Amino acid sequence: MTDNKTRCVITGLGMISAIGDNVAQCWESVLGSVSGIDHTTTVDTKDCYSDYAAEVRSKGWDSMPETEGMDRVSKLCIKAVAEAMEDSSLEDFKGDSRVSVIMGSCVGGVVSAEKYYTVKKDPALIPQMPISAIASQAAAWCHAGGAVTNVANACAAGTISIAYAADLIRAGKADIVVAGGADAFASVPFAGFTSLHALDANPCSPFNHLSGITLGEGAGALIVESYEHAVRRGAKIYCEVLGSGVTSDAHHITAPRPDGECQMNAIRTAIESSGLTEADIGYVNAHGTGTAKNDEAEFLSLHTIFDGKNDDLSVSSTKAMTGHCLGAAGAVEAVFAVKALTENTVPPTLGFDEADLVTLKERAGKLDFCPNTPRKKELNTVMSNSFAFGGNNASIVFSKQQGNVKAAGEKKRVAITGLGIVTPAGNGTEKYIEQCRRNSIRLEADMRSNVGKEEYDKLGLKMAFYRKLDHFSQLQCVSGMYALKDGSYEITPENAAQTGIIVGSSEGSLSPVCDFEMLIAEKGNANGSAFKFPNTVYNAAGGYLSICSGIKGYNVTATNGAQSGLFSVAYAMDVIRAGKQKAMLATGTDENNEIIRELYSGLGLAADEPVEPYSGREQFSLSDGSVSLLLEEENAAKERGAKIYAYAVGSGAASCGVKFGTLSGSGEALDKAIRAALEDAALRPEDISAVVGFANGHSAVDAIEKSSLKRVFKEAVLGLPVISVKNRLGEARAASAALGAAHAALLLNGDITCEEAYFFGDDDKMFVYNTDSRKLERILVISYGSGGSYSAVVISR
Amino acid sequence: MELKAKLKEFICSTLGVEADVLEYDTALFGDSPIGLDSVDSLEIISYVDGEYGVDMTGVGKEHFQSIDTIAAYIEANK
Numbered sequence: 001m002t003d004n005k006t007r008c009v010i011t012g013l014g015m016i017s018a019i020g021d022n023v024a025q026c027w028e029s030v031l032g033s034v035s036g037i038d039h040t041t042t043v044d045t046k047d048c049y050s051d052y053a054a055e056v057r058s059k060g061w062d063s064m065p066e067t068e069g070m071d072r073v074s075k076l077c078i079k080a081v082a083e084a085m086e087d088s089s090l091e092d093f094k095g096d097s098r099v100s101v102i103m104g105s106c107v108g109g110v111v112s113a114e115k116y117y118t119v120k121k122d123p124a125l126i127p128q129m130p131i132s133a134i135a136s137q138a139a140a141w142c143h144a145g146g147a148v149t150n151v152a153n154a155c156a157a158g159t160i161s162i163a164y165a166a167d168l169i170r171a172g173k174a175d176i177v178v179a180g181g182a183d184a185f186a187s188v189p190f191a192g193f194t195s196l197h198a199l200d201a202n203p204c205s206p207f208n209h210l211s212g213i214t215l216g217e218g219a220g221a222l223i224v225e226s227y228e229h230a231v232r233r234g235a236k237i238y239c240e241v242l243g244s245g246v247t248s249d250a251h252h253i254t255a256p257r258p259d260g261e262c263q264m265n266a267i268r269t270a271i272e273s274s275g276l277t278e279a280d281i282g283y284v285n286a287h288g289t290g291t292a293k294n295d296e297a298e299f300l301s302l303h304t305i306f307d308g309k310n311d312d313l314s315v316s317s318t319k320a321m322t323g324h325c326l327g328a329a330g331a332v333e334a335v336f337a338v339k340a341l342t343e344n345t346v347p348p349t350l351g352f353d354e355a356d357l358v359t360l361k362e363r364a365g366k367l368d369f370c371p372n373t374p375r376k377k378e379l380n381t382v383m384s385n386s387f388a389f390g391g392n393n394a395s396i397v398f399s400k401q402q403g404n405v406k407a408a409g410e411k412k413r414v415a416i417t418g419l420g421i422v423t424p425a426g427n428g429t430e431k432y433i434e435q436c437r438r439n440s441i442r443l444e445a446d447m448r449s450n451v452g453k454e455e456y457d458k459l460g461l462k463m464a465f466y467r468k469l470d471h472f473s474q475l476q477c478v479s480g481m482y483a484l485k486d487g488s489y490e491i492t493p494e495n496a497a498q499t500g501i502i503v504g505s506s507e508g509s510l511s512p513v514c515d516f517e518m519l520i521a522e523k524g525n526a527n528g529s530a531f532k533f534p535n536t537v538y539n540a541a542g543g544y545l546s547i548c549s550g551i552k553g554y555n556v557t558a559t560n561g562a563q564s565g566l567f568s569v570a571y572a573m574d575v576i577r578a579g580k581q582k583a584m585l586a587t588g589t590d591e592n593n594e595i596i597r598e599l600y601s602g603l604g605l606a607a608d609e610p611v612e613p614y615s616g617r618e619q620f621s622l623s624d625g626s627v628s629l630l631l632e633e634e635n636a637a638k639e640r641g642a643k644i645y646a647y648a649v650g651s652g653a654a655s656c657g658v659k660f661g662t663l664s665g666s667g668e669a670l671d672k673a674i675r676a677a678l679e680d681a682a683l684r685p686e687d688i689s690a691v692v693g694f695a696n697g698h699s700a701v702d703a704i705e706k707s708s709l710k711r712v713f714k715e716a717v718l719g720l721p722v723i724s725v726k727n728r729l730g731e732a733r734a735a736s737a738a739l740g741a742a743h744a745a746l747l748l749n750g751d752i753t754c755e756e757a758y759f760f761g762d763d764d765k766m767f768v769y770n771t772d773s774r775k776l777e778r779i780l781v782i783s784y785g786s787g788g789s790y791s792a793v794v795i796s797r
Numbered sequence: 798m799e800l801k802a803k804l805k806e807f808i809c810s811t812l813g814v815e816a817d818v819l820e821y822d823t824a825l826f827g828d829s830p831i832g833l834d835s836v837d838s839l840e841i842i843s844y845v846d847g848e849y850g851v852d853m854t855g856v857g858k859e860h861f862q863s864i865d866t867i868a869a870y871i872e873a874n875k
Contacts, residue, residue: 197839254836464832467813527847530839531812 002240002275002405004227008166010398011235012088012223014080014180015335017322018054018216021061022083026322027339030347033373035321037203037214043187047526050199054216054323055185066141071109071128073219074137076328077182080221081138084178088223088235093144093176097654097672100146100174102165103135104157104181106327106389106537108150110188110513117517123602127661127786130510131327131538132559134182136787140657145669146174147653148789149560149567152508152538155287156246156388157181158220158330160556163244163396164571165224170408171574173653173676175229181331182219188517189215189326191525192533196254198291204324205351206288206295206317207369208360213289216323220331222338238338241396242381242403243273248546248555249391250496253468253534255293256387260301262552263385265497266393267305270383274397275404278309281397282379283346285337287387288317289324294387299363307365314368314377320350330386330394337384338398346375389534390543392555413649414573416745416795417583417642418487418630420479423729423739424449424623427478429486429746436743436752441728443610447623448592451478459485461548469535469544470512475735476503476541476589477548479626483585484549487630487642491550498582500554500575501542503589504568506561506733506785508538511595541589553581561785562694562731563653564588565627565738569793570651572631583632588738592624603661611697613724614706614758614766620696623730627738629745645745649778649796650681655789664700666788670708674782677792683778685713688794690721690747690757690771692740692781696731701784706764721757721771723747723779737783737791744779744795801868807844808864812837821864833861841867851875 013023018036020026029036036054045051062075064082081101085091093099108131116125127133131150139148147168151161158181165177183189193199193215200212230237245266251257271278286298306313318336319325325332336347352360352371360369368375381399388394397403421432424447435441451474456466459481469477480501484491491499512535520528534540539557546555554575558567565588572584590596600606600622607619637644654672658665678685691709695702710717725739726732732739746752755773758766778796785791801821809816814831825833833841838861842853845867851874853860853867860870 195839195843196836252834462830462832463813463815463818464830467815467832469813527843529811530836530843534836 002402006170006405006407007227008169008241009225009227009230010222010238010338011225011230012084013335014083014221015332016079017218017332019321021058031374033348035350043190044525048194050201052203052214053185072111072184073109073182074134076219077134077138078141080219081178084221084223093142095143095145097145098175099144100177101135101139101144101148102161102179104151104161104327105131105134106154106183107189110186111184113517114187118521126599126602130507132561133660136660139655148655149558152557152559153392154388154537154539155326155329156386156392156394157327159386159394159396162334166241169226175226177224179224180221181328183326183328185217187525191520191528195528195530195533204290206290206319208351208356210292210295212291213324216325218325218328218332220335238342239398242399242405243270244396245269246554247393250546250550250552251391253543254389256297260297263301263393266395270395270397278306280381281383283314283340283382285333285384286315286317287385311366314346314370316347316349316370318347334384337382341379341382341398344379346370346377348372348374389537390539408578412577413634414576415632415634415637415647416629416645417632417637418483419742420482420628422449422475422479423625433751443728445607445609445621447730449625472591473541473544475626477545479628480545480585483628483630496550496552499551500581501585502568502572503542503557503587504564504734505559506564506590508559509536512536514595562733563737563783563785563791565734566783566791566793569741573648573651576633582636585628587628588734589626590624590733590735592622612727613695613697614702615697616699617697620698621730623732625732625735627735627742646748647796650677650794652676652792658788660787663704667704667708670790671711673790673792674712677794681794688778688780689776690779692744693722694783696726717760723757740781744781747773748797801864804864
């Protein structure tokens with residue numbers, strides 16, 4: 001049985017969707033087989049072949065205090081979070097660093113992007129656009145003080161966020177995680193799915209007509225809590241969160257693998273890591289979108305896994321009621337799965353007439369798809385599945401019973417064995433080392449990375465593949481493949497499923513989103529581009545990397561501001577330490593182009609001349625790039641004779657929510673992140689021989705870094721070298737954060753020996769001296785996220 | 798511009814295909830080096846409809862084999 005320390009439970013539920021403003025209303029709709037799908041009135045449907053959507057049509061829910069000016073998606077999220085907290089008898093968290101917020105989303109603040117490009121270019125809309133804003137705003141709203149991030153894995157995002165929440169708790173990094181997902185209905189997803197001909201011309205009918213999806217919107221929030229914490233505070237416990245499985249298809253950017261291999265791996269991993277068998281599952285809340293490709297792959301997976309092993313399995317798709325809520329789908333459906341479990345009621349799949357029922361019988365075999373009306377059934381254990389664009393699959397198990405989830409055991413050591421570096425100054429680790437040695441990179445006001453045929457040929461990437469990539473995905477694929485090459489890590493049938501990816505990005509695919517929005521604003525929603533739309537999902541880059549590398553394991557795109565490229569390292573460490581994967585690519589990628597520059601200029605942040613760190617300005621040099629680190633469990637790395645640059649020995653994250661788009665006032669959270677990383681590595685401040693900082697020349701950013709280092713390192717701060725990667729390469733957000741970790745590894749491995757570093761002077765000024773990196777033993781790498789969240793990672797020889 | 802040249806220009810500029818490997822009789826779909834897929838075919842259908850008023854929705858695969866076959870279909874159905 002799962003030991004009490006490892007047990008994770010659900011103690012609160014919240015949701016909003018087309019069928020209700022809260023859990024009670026939504027569940028009543030489920031019991032009444034009510035669908036929320038109707039003709040949309042909020043987006044232009046001229047010349048579009050379908051005009052159906054499942055929108056939140058009720059009024060008044062969006063006027064919650066302290067949410068003014070936020071995008072609709074953040075308001076949906078906070079509405080569900082507020083309900084879940086109340087349901088769990090939780091009040092304001094008052095900055096508690098043991099409370100995290102993890103939210104899934106697919107399209108983020110597209111309503112704000114639409115307003116920006118169709119109504120007025122109001123700078124206030126800009127910070128509301130990226131997915132990054134959602135969890136940050138939710139955390140600031142409830143004053144959660146732990147790790148804050150968004151999982152941007154399209155339609156699997158909500159499920160992954162809950163899986164990650166349980167993993168964080170089991171790793172001892174949180175007591176409570178507010179997890180879930182949110183997405184708003186808007187022109188971008190509507191026109192996008194229209195262009196793909198993926199919308200059903202009628203209300204969708206999953207596992208039935210196989211003629212397409214109907215888009216929905218909403219949010220789901222679950223309070224995921226350590227069992228012991230829940231018991232201590234006397235919380236009501238709905239159920240246990242048992243195991244989960246997260247995999248990637250390595251197949252196609254929009255279509256699932258027809259053979260269902262990686263879907264099945266996700267489902268099997270979820271069952272096995274729960275310590276259960278197929279026969280234990282009573283109900284599956286299926287992904288069931290209604291498209292032929294999804295539903296056929298899912299029929300195949302369910303039959304292959306459960307036929308002959310479970311003759312009493314109920315399966316349904318609640319999307320016929322809520323529509324496809326994209327990044328919120330997994331969260332909304334997890335709430336339904338938990339309600340199904342605790343109410344002993346299987347939700348229905350709507351839309352079957354007499355003739356359909358005959359066809360269903362043939363397709364379903366012994367599986368009960370619960371057509372049209374809910375059904376009472378004694379349930380002990382349920383599962384929720386989500387499959388996404390980008391080829392991401394996620395499955396999670398909830399149960400009334402303890403299951404048999406294995407404790408994490410001793411922390412595994414994580415080695416850094418490969419680096420892939422793409423910067424505006426050039427591509428490849430060797431080139432970067434050479435440039436650092438010669439000190440030949442010159443900072444410019446506006447810096448942009450380029451990859452092209454030369455890199456593709458070197459990496460064996462074919463035109464049939466790379467022609468599809470947008471710039472963001474190009475940067476990511478090249479740096480990821482370079483890291484595998486640098487680490488001599490070949491993906492084989494044996495290790496493909498044991499290798500994963502965490503992509504970190506601040507703005508992710510915001511630029512393709514804006515580009516798509518401009519296209520449909522000009523040509524109408526009927527004339528979006530099927531070629532461009534898949535690249536608007538933030539996890540496209542991670543999906544492409546899975547396709548070109550063959551990686552079939554964990555695949556998550558995490559977005560929480562500039563720190564994303566360092567948070568990804570921390571996240572990947574957690575995955576390896578938990579024994580879920582043997583190796584992980586942790587990346588940081590962000591792009592700079594005309595769209596991104598316009599947005600940063602609109603915020604007054606993009607400088608017209610080079611800006612060095614600590615120069616007291618209000619702007620920075622906007623840059624970009626992609627950096628990937630190959631992390632491996634130490635023994636696995638040694639077994640294959642890998643070169644080891646250094647070790648990632650500790651990580652920490654914390655937040656102090658301030659207005660999204662700002663940082664000031666949140667500095668103490670950086671102290672907490674650093675202290676947490678030191679504690680995780682069992683080190684003291686005096687064990688740290690240098691810091692790779694995040695100062696970019698903007699006075700508010702630099703002041704946070706300086707004051708925090710002074711508080712943590714006290715008088716020792718005077719001799720502490722603070723190394724920068726932004727003094728040469730500008731502010732490349734997630735790419736800078738990941739480069740900070742890569743740079744630390746190169747220093748510790750002796751690839752770069754002499755380094756210009758900043759030192760604190762008596763009067764708070766920073767001075768540049770050369771420092772001999774051979775004396776460095778352990779380097780602390782830090783980064784920040786807009787809205788006041790921070791990451792810290794310790795890299796050691 | 799001639800029909801085939803325009804189709805080629807569209808495929809290169811919109812679908813990211815490099816011009817030097819694309820002849821009028823080059824196989825566009827499947828395992829060919831061009832490697833177009835169903836998403837790309839949606840773009841071609843949309844372009845052909847918008848530019849020539851020919852609806853290729855649901856048209857057999859054989860007509861999508863190459864620029865030659867697409868052009869022939871357009872000519873025959875204009």
